Amino acid sequence: MSPQTQADALRGSIDLLVLKTLSLEPMHGWGISQRIQQLSSDVLEVNQGSLYPALQRLEKAGLITSRWDTTENNRRARYYSLTASGRRALGEEIESWRRFATALEAVLSTP
């Protein structure tokens, strides 16, 4: 997969990935990108150009909130966490993604 197509595939699912990551624990932007990369075994690399706008979008939609906090190294960072409606949205998103993936798989596995 070329980096370009990978990025395209990611764009649609960035919201889902961010929500999922934040459902584990509140985290700052850099941490989110590291976590996604780590969880996907370095396959998914989140571009900052889509990560921060996505965070802004989700916050505006009320799915996540943010506040200033300090990291373990005593640095100030913006921490994002899931809201109740964000948690609900995550469930729905996962559901619809699974449906989509299954359907896609069904089509692709046709001999």
Add this chain to the structure above:
Amino acid sequence: MSWVGGLRARAWLLLSSRKAEARMDEEFRFHVEMEIQKRVREGTDPAEARRQAMIAFGGVERHKEMMRDGRGGRWLGDFLRDVRFAIRAAAKDRGFTFMAALIIAVGVGATTAVFTLVNAVLLRPLPVPTPERLYALTESRVGAVAQSYDGTALPYARYVAYRDATGSVFSGLAAQRAVSFALRAGGQTTSVRGALTSGNYFGVLQVHPALGRFFTDDEDDAVVISNAMWRDRFGADPGVVGRTIWLDGLALPVVAVAPPGFVGTNPMQRVDLWVPIVAARRAQGLTSMASWMFLFGRLGPGVPEARADALVDAVAKRVPPNEPQSRVRGARLESMNGLFRGDARTMVGKLLAMILGAAALVLLIACANVAGMLSARGVSRRREVAIRRAIGAGRGRLIRQLLTESALLALIGGAGGVLIAEAGAGSAKAADLFGTVDVTPDLRVLGFALALTSVTAVLFGLLPALQTSRPDVVGSLKDGGWRGGTRSGTGRSVFVAGQLALAICLLVLAGLFVHSFQRASNVALGYDSDGVVVATTDLGPRGYDEARGRAFYSALEEGVRALPGVESVALAQYALLGAYSGNDMRNTESGGDERYESGVGQVRVDTAFLSTVRMPIVAGRGFTKDDVGGAPLVAIVNESLARRLWPGQRAVGKSVRTMGKEMRVVGVVRDGRYDFRAIGLPAGFALFPFAQQYAREMTLHVRLYPHTRPAEIVRGIRGVVRSLDPDVAVQDAGPLSVPASRLLEPQRLLSLFLTLFGLVGILLSGLGVFGTLSFQVAQRSREFGIRVALGAPGHSVVSSVVRRTAAVGVIGAGIGLVASAGAAAVLHRFLYGVGVVDPLTLLSATLILLAVALIASFVPVRRAMRVDPVVVLRAE
């Protein structure tokens, strides 16, 4: 609340956006630092780690832009930033800003100045409560000829019929008629302008008195005076209510003082007295004067104009008119705004529309000019624009920014335009160009100027903005902004061609109207108005019968003739050049073709009239002392009337019929101008001997010897009248040459404006040619340098510039000539003695434009010829 709330929300947005920017910065910095730390931990050299982290993060500004877009409501911040930038840009390029703003100011100024006039003449409402609910009633009549005309003056009986039938749509229908009263106060009898009104007049206007109470329907014994008269004549005496004043020999008690600034329903004819029409009808003499009324009504609450309009039309068709020779075709409601009603309003409206159209052409030329300038500057800004795009500015964003710059230019220019308009109105007032019309700009004019300015900004800003922001990042950065690109070159040529087309249009129209004006002025007055003093007296109010009246007038003539400095004295029913209504006349040849002429001015004159005003007789004879009561009725007609009633025949000896009488034509006088508002062809005109047809209101025409002061003669006339009857007022006394100089006023005004606008237009388009050509030469100087260096002769370089300019010029002029022919065809009825296609005008307009284009291209072409290859190529 909502407005303040909105403002607060916006202010908050602006503050919060500043916070959001800070947050964004910190978050990004944190991100990059963590990335660096990570790489350092993995063993990368710190400097290299920073480099890699920055690359991995990507374009910070682009990310920020995306987030700013995502935040929403950013337009305000952007807008303020754009304004700041625009101001900086304008301040940096002062020469350009000044030039562009000046050109816009000329265009906006011309249009606003004309609108000031339109506003004063047609739009300004009466100073009464809810003036938009007031409407004037106008009848459409068909004369004996198949010609229709508007009648704003109606007989009293018809007023009553309308009033009684329209109670369902009007809260009141009032009638009024302006008349002159002889006011006798303190041993002096003076003539004052007053109005005879229906009892509901003030109620319909909803005006409230400053003092006392207005008369009502049942009152016939009352007079209301204006605030100005109260102050000037009665020293603002609060006890004036209840005092008796003498009007036309009738004693009337003052019941009220009108509020300040109220001068009746026509600002042009200010009125100082209001008398109930019933009082006038009771008093002997005023009855006939009161018979023609001007009607206006106030729509009832919630009644739409269309319903009232339909009803008055129906009433008009039902009620038979009392003049046998004309037929009422219908009636309609008309706005009470402005100064004119009926036909006059239509005529003046068309005239002003033409002048406004000419001003709009100037504005369009100005816009095309500035658009050309902006588009040229856009080329030199291609690098700047390319850089902006490269670091993430969208095209829409760029266009918005460029339009903000245009708006700023327009605003500066518009402010200048308002100043120009105001100065224009001021100088017009100083030159007494519009007489009593109040041309002071008001809020409506300011609003117009503001709207015009915004339209202007888009007109001249949009195309160049689209052009400049066209995405071609790589090309522009690569060639260093040298090439203009052929497409933007074409765009500028279009602007130049458009300017030339508009300018030639203006020139041709100006030429046609100036030419027509000269022709019309050459239809001389038809008599000699210099050195003639006029003064009018009306014996009606004093109740003179015909015998006493004739005795009065012959005594008056004798007395005035005896005054020192008087060469000759004559009597006529109206002052020449005064406005008077006409009647239908027809020829009476049996079996032949019957011909009518409507609106013929008819004036009763004595035997001395033609010689006194020096009106030449071209056929037959003048009136003699034999044309008296018992003798056959006779008439004199002018050339135009003779031509229209008896085409190709001798008029002398023929008979005419008018007002139920038949008369024999004994003479024909030269055509002349009889009404200073007249436009176009000379009107039909007929004279009858005073000895055969008496009129109680007559006007003295007194010819003075040279070097006699008119004011002295006027004083003398007043003295003679006072000695004959102290209750007779002398009206409208003064030299005849004053109104004569205002003759042809509409044409004069039109020629004046068109000439002015034509000159401005040609100047602007010359500037446009100059600017565009200079720019082309500057842009192509490197190319020229190379060509010259390679051995091309200087003239081949020049011809490549000139060829293109010439092509643009020919196309622009061609379009302009065709368009002007079309415009002239529409306007032909305002032209007198000039064809729509006037070869002389077309030729001279084209020549003028050519000359201007040549002069404008001289400097740039010379510059192109002197291109020094060494200098140009070294500059690279």
